[in-house]
Amino acid sequence: MAADEPLVLGIETSCDETGVGIVRGTTLLADAVASSVDTHARFGGVVPEIASRAHLEAMVPTIERALKEAGVSARDLDGIAVTSGPGLAGALLVGVSAAKAYAYALNKPLYGVNHLASHICVDQLEHGPLPEPTMALLVSGGHSSLLLAPDITSDVRPLGATIDDAAGEAFDKIARVLNLGFPGGPVIDRLAKEGDPKSIAFPRGLTGPRDAPYDFSFSGLKTSVARWIEAKRAAGEEVPVRDVAASFQEAVVDVLTRKAVRACKDEGVDHLMIGGGVAANSRLRALAQERCERAGIRLRVPRPGLCTDNGAMVAALGAEMVARNRRPSDLELSADSSLPVTEPHVPGAHPEHSHDHVHEISKDNLYS
Amino acid sequence: MDTATPAVTVALHDGASVIASSGQVDARRHGELLLPAVDRVLAEARVKLDAVTGVVVGVGPGPYTGLRVGLVTAATFGSALSVPVHGLCTLDGLAYAAGQGGLEGPFAVATDARRKEVYWARYEDARTRTGDPAVDRPADIAAELAGLPVVGAGAVLYPEAFPDARGPEHVAAGALAALAAERLAAGQELLEPQPLYLRRPDAQVPKNYKVVTPK
Numbered sequence: 133m134a135a136d137e138p139l140v141l142g143i144e145t146s147c148d149e150t151g152v153g154i155v156r157g158t159t160l161l162a163d164a165v166a167s168s169v170d171t172h173a174r175f176g177g178v179v180p181e182i183a184s185r186a187h188l189e190a191m192v193p194t195i196e197r198a199l200k201e202a203g204v205s206a207r208d209l210d211g212i213a214v215t216s217g218p219g220l221a222g223a224l225l226v227g228v229s230a231a232k233a234y235a236y237a238l239n240k241p242l243y244g245v246n247h248l249a250s251h252i253c254v255d256q257l258e259h260g261p262l263p264e265p266t267m268a269l270l271v272s273g274g275h276s277s278l279l280l281a282p283d284i285t286s287d288v289r290p291l292g293a294t295i296d297d298a299a300g301e302a303f304d305k306i307a308r309v310l311n312l313g314f315p316g317g318p319v320i321d322r323l324a325k326e327g328d329p330k331s332i333a334f335p336r337g338l339t340g341p342r343d344a345p346y347d348f349s350f351s352g353l354k355t356s357v358a359r360w361i362e363a364k365r366a367a368g369e370e371v372p373v374r375d376v377a378a379s380f381q382e383a384v385v386d387v388l389t390r391k392a393v394r395a396c397k398d399e400g401v402d403h404l405m406i407g408g409g410v411a412a413n414s415r416l417r418a419l420a421q422e423r424c425e426r427a428g429i430r431l432r433v434p435r436p437g438l439c440t441d442n443g444a445m446v447a448a449l450g451a452e453m454v455a456r457n458r459r460p461s462d463l464e465l466s467a468d469s470s471l472p473v474t475e476p477h478v479p480g481a482h483p484e485h486s487h488d489h490v491h492e493i494s495k496d497n498l499y500s
Numbered sequence: 501m502d503t504a505t506p507a508v509t510v511a512l513h514d515g516a517s518v519i520a521s522s523g524q525v526d527a528r529r530h531g532e533l534l535l536p537a538v539d540r541v542l543a544e545a546r547v548k549l550d551a552v553t554g555v556v557v558g559v560g561p562g563p564y565t566g567l568r569v570g571l572v573t574a575a576t577f578g579s580a581l582s583v584p585v586h587g588l589c590t591l592d593g594l595a596y597a598a599g600q601g602g603l604e605g606p607f608a609v610a611t612d613a614r615r616k617e618v619y620w621a622r623y624e625d626a627r628t629r630t631g632d633p634a635v636d637r638p639a640d641i642a643a644e645l646a647g648l649p650v651v652g653a654g655a656v657l658y659p660e661a662f663p664d665a666r667g668p669e670h671v672a673a674g675a676l677a678a679l680a681a682e683r684l685a686a687g688q689e690l691l692e693p694q695p696l697y698l699r700r701p702d703a704q705v706p707k708n709y710k711v712v713t714p715k
């Protein structure tokens with residue numbers, strides 16, 4: 133770890149995790165997370181207002197915890213990064229407001245960054261600098277996309293995405309049909325280990341020869357699984373929960389890995405990165421490993437804790453922005469719930485209103 | 501600073517008077533407007549943020565999204581600068597401003613709570629609230645407040661319920677800061693900087709999942 137690598141604090145509040153991470157270059161120093169997931173569980177999904185309220189309560193304590201964990205002083209930071217989108221508007225706004233206030237108070241450059249690009253960049257903390265280009269499969273409760281990233285700070289190209297439900301959403305919905313609670317991912321993963329993935333042939337969406345090669349669809353699968361379960365129940369038979377979980381999960385990860393490997397081959401990319409909450413799924417990791425090895429592709433998947441939403445991923449992308457001299461955001465930075473994936477960060481609108489100018493009055497360091 | 505109502509307002513107060521202030525009314529852009537307003541106010545006063553010895557923030561009641569912008573900004577300043585952060589009821593700031601404008605008590609203050617409701621409270625005089633703030637439909641409190649002047653945009657919005665509506669319509673951070681300075685000088689405790697939502701989040705426990713098999 134070189135002392136001249138950028139020291140960056142990252143803030144993530146796009147959904148139900150209040151995350152604050154601190155990195156130096158590609159080295160993780162702290163990853164503090166406060167989650168409101170338990171509060172949402174009885175509603176069967178994330179309730180935006182509950183998430184926003186929890187972010188407000190957790191924001192400053194989580195920043196302070198991360199600084200303590202990293203053993204660094206806020207005045208030594210080289211920048212503050214924050215998820216400015218996409219995500220829940222009210223939730224994003226808490227993090228963006230905190231980041232702006234923190235950057236302003238400490239006289240540090242501010243970087244509003246893209247949540248999806250952060251999910252890719254976090255792998256630098258695990259496996260070192262990203263190859264260029266990187267192929268990335270992002271799968272979570274909010275997104276399922278295939279992205280080609282020649283430069284994670286400035287050039288991210290969407291190849292395909294889900295046309296209906298996100299992969300994680302399908303896990304949540306099937307868990308609900310099976311009365312397994314929320315969130316559905318971890319419990320289905322666990323039960324599937326004891327089931328037979330070949331016992332029920334559930335459909336693989338959008339895999340026909342004329343279908344969009346890199347797009348996903350999980351809505352038909354979800355309906356098909358629900359009907360299968362309902363038919364069993366209507367016949368008075370016991371539902372083989374473990375086999376259903378295993379067969380459903382297999383259908384999802386089969387399509388995800390098949391399309392991701394195909395995209396790598398088509399684009400001549402020899403690295404595949406998988407990120408997002410569903411990347412914590414053990415079967416997805418195993419099948420991706422198997423298929424990548426067969427195709428001569430190197431697979432990069434961060435440890436499960438870095439796949440789910442966290443502040444470290446935002447800090448990782450922020451550090452890359454600093455290292456590559458990208459233009460900081462300005463104090464007008466807004467939360468953008470539908471920030472396109474093609475915008476890895478949100479540079480200040482007017483170069484003449486750059487950070488230094490806005491802070492003209494306080495140019496001499498506040499702590500000098 | 502206060503972002504609990506459509507007004508985004510910031511002021512710098514030196515314990516004796518307001519040195520600089522800013523007020524913008526835009527219910528949808530609290531997040532974009534607040535920090536630039538802080539920067540402008542400090543620049544106008546030729547003061548750096550690290551010279552500030554305390555932060556006062558309006559805790560509402562207010563519609564949630566905007567309200568949180570001021571609260572999280574204040575809390576973050578407090579943490580970054582190691583200075584105390586105090587809360588004040590936004591309605592108290594409006595009452596104080598009405599008093600500065602010459603209104604004597606008793607009166608009431610009402611702000612727009614959206615959904616055809618107002619946040620409101622009664623005041624003995626500009627410094628003395630009687631009772632906790634509440635959220636209600638104007639028609640349901642019209643009789644209770646009959647004959648009283650009612651200050652604020654929530655009153656102006658519903659003239660049939662509040663015939664004696666008065667200004668100022670929006671809270672000004674200068675009044676909030678002046679009230680806080682007065683209370684702190686008198687050794688009084690201010691509020692914790694925690695939001696006054698007055699409503700539960702809209703969230704419903706889902707019914708059983710919808711069966712997808714056609715009948």
Ligand SMILES: [Zn+2]
Binds near residue numbers: 272274409441
């Ligand atoms: Zn995510």
